Amino acid sequence: MKICVTGYSGAGKSTLAKILGKKYNLPVLHLDATFWFGNWQHRTREEQANIVRSFMKENSQGWVIDGNYFHISLERFEECDRAYFLNYNRFFCFNSALKRYKMFKGAVRADCPCEEKFDFEFAFWILFKGRTRRQRLLFKNNLRTCKGEILVFKSRKKLNKYLTEL
Numbered sequence: 001m002k003i004c005v006t007g008y009s010g011a012g013k014s015t016l017a018k019i020l021g022k023k024y025n026l027p028v029l030h031l032d033a034t035f036w037f038g039n040w041q042h043r044t045r046e047e048q049a050n051i052v053r054s055f056m057k058e059n060s061q062g063w064v065i066d067g068n069y070f071h072i073s074l075e076r077f078e079e080c081d082r083a084y085f086l087n088y089n090r091f092f093c094f095n096s097a098l099k100r101y102k103m104f105k106g107a108v109r110a111d112c113p114c115e116e117k118f119d120f121e122f123a124f125w126i127l128f129k130g131r132t133r134r135q136r137l138l139f140k141n142n143l144r145t146c147k148g149e150i151l152v153f154k155s156r157k158k159l160n161k162y163l164t165e166l
Helices: 014-026 031-035 046-058 075-079 090-104 120-128 135-146 156-165
Strands: 002-007 029-030 063-066 082-086 112-115 149-153
Touching: 002 014, 002 075, 002 135, 014 029, 014 063, 014 082, 029 031, 029 075, 031 046, 031 112, 046 063, 046 075, 046 112, 090 120, 149 156
Parallel strands: 002 063, 002 082, 029 063, 082 149
Antiparallel strands: none
16 A cells, blocks of 8 residues: 655644554654755655655655655555545644644654754744645645545644544
8 A cells, every 4th residue: 555644834744644654554644854954954856755755665665754854755646545635724724734843843853854853934834825825736636646546634633533542
């Protein structure tokens, strides 16, 4: 099975990807880990795309890829059997990201290889810039290319119910 997890910043994409990877015994790739390195430095689109494509090729029987990065390896949506879209409201995502920051402050998470931070720029992204009409269209366009099932969750409660029934 090939799975894409997408959604707004702070929604819990990486957590869901880990759960699905464990459930289906699939390798997981976090796109934040392909984009960021060092002290919040980023790779080029070409470098990131090469990492994603190599991962997909090496794990051709199945994988879980979480993240947005709308211009990187869009074939991941074309190849996936199931796509999850975490379409939570901005305030839920803001609070979740703030809780994550408090939990991992000063540490590096496995899904993002930089020291955890929560600054004005990120808060503004969660609340406004990441929710523009253009961003919503990018989500919609990427999901439209998915050949498999598309599951949209508008609350963590509904996702948790789904996961217990899985």
